[in-house]
Amino acid sequence: xxxxxxxxxxxxxxxxxxxxxxxxxxxxxxxxxxxxxxxxxxxxxxxxxxxxxxxxxxxxxxxxxxxxxxxxxxxxxxxxxxxxxxxxxxxxxxxxxxxxxxxxxxxxxxxxxxxxxxxxxxxxxxxxxxxxxxxxxxxxxxxxxxxxxxxxxxxxxxxxxxxxxxxxxxxxxxxxxxxxxxxxxxxxxxxxxxxxxxxxxxxxxxxxxxxxxxxxxxxxxxxxxxxxxxxxxxxxxxxxxxxxxxxxxxxxxxxxxxxxxxxxxxxxxxxxxxxxxxxxxxxxxxxxxxxxxxxxxxxxxxxxxxxxxxxxxxxxxxxxxxxxxxxxxxxxxxxxxxxxxxxxxxxxxxxxx
Numbered sequence: 001x002x003x004x005x006x007x008x009x010x011x012x013x014x015x016x017x018x019x020x021x022x023x024x025x026x027x028x029x030x031x032x033x034x035x036x037x038x039x040x041x042x043x044x045x046x047x048x049x050x051x052x053x054x055x056x057x058x059x060x061x062x063x064x065x066x067x068x069x070x071x072x073x074x075x076x077x078x079x080x081x082x083x084x085x086x087x088x089x090x091x092x093x094x095x096x097x098x099x100x101x102x103x104x105x106x107x108x109x110x111x112x113x114x115x116x117x118x119x120x121x122x123x124x125x126x127x128x129x130x131x132x133x134x135x136x137x138x139x140x141x142x143x144x145x146x147x148x149x150x151x152x153x154x155x156x157x158x159x160x161x162x163x164x165x166x167x168x169x170x171x172x173x174x175x176x177x178x179x180x181x182x183x184x185x186x187x188x189x190x191x192x193x194x195x196x197x198x199x200x201x202x203x204x205x206x207x208x209x210x211x212x213x214x215x216x217x218x219x220x221x222x223x224x225x226x227x228x229x230x231x232x233x234x235x236x237x238x239x240x241x242x243x244x245x246x247x248x249x250x251x252x253x254x255x256x257x258x259x260x261x262x263x264x265x266x267x268x269x270x271x272x273x274x275x276x277x278x279x280x281x282x283x284x285x286x287x288x289x290x291x292x293x294x295x296x297x298x299x300x301x302x303x304x305x306x307x308x309x310x311x312x313x314x315x316x317x318x319x320x321x322x323x324x325x326x327x328x329x330x331x332x333x334x335x336x337x338x339x340x341x342x343x344x345x346x347x348x349x350x351x352x353x
Contacts (some may be wrong), residue, residue: 002036005051005060008044011144011164017187018064020094032091033195035061048077055191056086068186071123082279083208089193090280098183100124102174103147103165104157108132111156115140115149120159126179203256206279210248224268225253228261
């Protein structure tokens with residue numbers, strides 16, 4: 001059976017993203033070559049890094065992790081693990097609407113403490129100031145843990161997901177909570193390097209480059225794309241963790257590695273870069289599958305050669321697929337809740353958060 005690690009615990013936005021990926025796969029609109037998503041075992045991991053390392057170590061076939069928020073920007077633990085850790089490849093992506101629930105058995109104006117995962121707190125700061133000014137914000141271990149803390153009486157209210165509120169049977173005092181309308185978070189499915197799905201015509205390719213520390217080296221790398229008419233959609237620096245002030249650069253470009261212009265640009269980078277790591281699909285490549293559920297934030301065609309992600313790009317190719325759809329996760333939530341109740345009845349234990 002396929003094993004998919006995700007940034008947990010149960011009831012988090014990342015689990016909802018994974019549920020969405022599995023739902024898309026059941027509809028035939030998402031696939032990862034050689035991996036069966038439908039019916040896969042979901043394994044909670046304590047962090048994005050831990051989920052990705054489970055794949056690298058062979059404990060899981062894929063990892064589902066957040067990579068970009070429209071409000072907070074890139075998820076740096078994910079980027080750094082992909083950039084510096086064991087070679088992994090991004091095979092698919094999905095994004096979810098960012099809208100939280102306030103779980104509390106009390107009226108909002110009576111709550112004295114509200115628990116929030118730090119990332120969540122940053123995205124509802126203005127809402128809390130306007131609607132719960134009397135409440136002290138205290139940290140929670142995760143979005144799901146905030147609901148558990150409320151259920152166990154440690155705090156009066158929690159910024160959480162709709163799924164977690166229902167899992168822990170805590171009333172939702174407010175729903176659709178967010179400072180930024182239409183905010184979204186993007187999640188990716190990562191696995192060990194392998195053949196990628198076919199072109200879609202709306203692809204994006206991601207690489208990490210290390211350029212020499214001399215004037216103009218970054219400009220020369222960017223010029224390899226510009227000279228071939230390839231649009232760079234994202235450029236981001238991350239510290240190399242060696243010498244202070246030294247960086248690697250994440251590049252996302254429009255196009256597929258099978259496209260002549262993209263392939264030529266990547267091969268040309270070897271003349272100006274000390275190192276290059278191919279990551280697979282880029283952030284925002286194509287049109288990601290989406291979900292509009294409030295409370296949710298969080299055909300293989302092999303190429304002529306296989307190119308391991310994390311190794312130099314030569315004439316090897318990747319193919320990927322991405323299909324636009326809108327998915328209602330309410331059924332998935334009910335199924336997840338029923339499964340939890342059945343497991344509790346069988347074991348006499350409650351699932352941890």
